[in-house]
Amino acid sequence: EVQLVESGGGLVQPGGSLRLSCAASGFTFSNYWMSWVRQAPGKGLEWVANIKQDGSEKYYVDSVEGRFTISRDNAKNSLHLQMNSLRAEDTAVYYCARESGSYDYWGQGTLVTVSS
Amino acid sequence: EIVMTQSPATLSVSPGERATLSCRANQSVSSKLAWYQQKPGQAPRLLIFGASTRASGIPARFSGSGSGTEFTLTIGSLQSEDFAVYYCQQYNNWPPRALTFGGGTKVEIK
Numbered sequence: 001e002v003q004l005v006e007s008g009g010g011l012v013q014p015g016g017s018l019r020l021s022c023a024a025s026g027f028t029f030s031n032y033w034m035s036w037v038r039q040a041p042g043k044g045l046e047w048v049a050n051i052k053q054d055g056s057e058k059y060y061v062d063s064v065e066g067r068f069t070i071s072r073d074n075a076k077n078s079l080h081l082q083m084n085s086l087r088a089e090d091t092a093v094y095y096c097a098r099e100s101g102s103y104d105y106w107g108q109g110t111l112v113t114v115s116s
Numbered sequence: 117e118i119v120m121t122q123s124p125a126t127l128s129v130s131p132g133e134r135a136t137l138s139c140r141a142n143q144s145v146s147s148k149l150a151w152y153q154q155k156p157g158q159a160p161r162l163l164i165f166g167a168s169t170r171a172s173g174i175p176a177r178f179s180g181s182g183s184g185t186e187f188t189l190t191i192g193s194l195q196s197e198d199f200a201v202y203y204c205q206q207y208n209n210w211p212p213r214a215l216t217f218g219g220g221t222k223v224e225i226k
Contacts, residue, residue: 035215044203044217044218044219044220045152045154045160045203045205045217045220046217047215047216047217050215095159095160099210099215100165101148101150101165101207101210102150102162102165102205102207103150103152103160103162103205103215104162104165104171105162106159106160106161107159108158108159109159
């Protein structure tokens with residue numbers, strides 16, 4: 001059974017940092033592109049970043065470029081999102097998702113709240 | 117940038133009735149379109165990919181159609197568990213990026 005389990009969310013002050021993790025199981029992690037997708041409270045879905053199978057390509061939405069870094073550890077079947085210089089508008093539930101063009105599996109999400 | 121527009125924003129439907137949701141792209145995405153269902157407090161669930169292929173375990177009452185810039189999700193006979201928010205998403209330029217979502221359609225009980 002495919003499982004994606006996020007962790008690392010919480011309350012952080014503006015300008016602070018947070019590192020999200022996603023533990024993957026039930027599939028060959030190294031065979032898939034992976035994404036982070038977020039959802040602000042009461043809002044729609046927004047793709048944040050994705051990473052190629054071997055980590056050699058990484059892409060970001062413009063609003064997080066230079067502040068967020070996506071990475072993966074294929075030996076540990078894990079995906080990460082390092083978030084720096086956080087802003088109030090980064091407040092959202094962050095999901096990790098497996099990409100097959102569409103997102104066929106999602107984690108349950110982890111809430112990031114940026115507030116003083 | 118490919119922009120996805122969903123309509124209507126809210127659809128009020130009685131149980132047992134058919135629901136038709138629309139999604140429009142500002143440029144062609146071929147058949148690289150997916151639909152998701154999201155219930156409150158839950159992650160989205162993939163319903164349809166490739167514009168018309170149901171994902172594993174999705175009931176036959178869900179069907180997708182369209183290509184290019186106009187797409188439709190039809191729910192044949194609404195069940196109580198179908199009241200949710202539905203999102204379309206294009207992946208025409210994937211990989212590597214540009215995976216954009218529509219704003220969503222909320223299907224509520226009439």
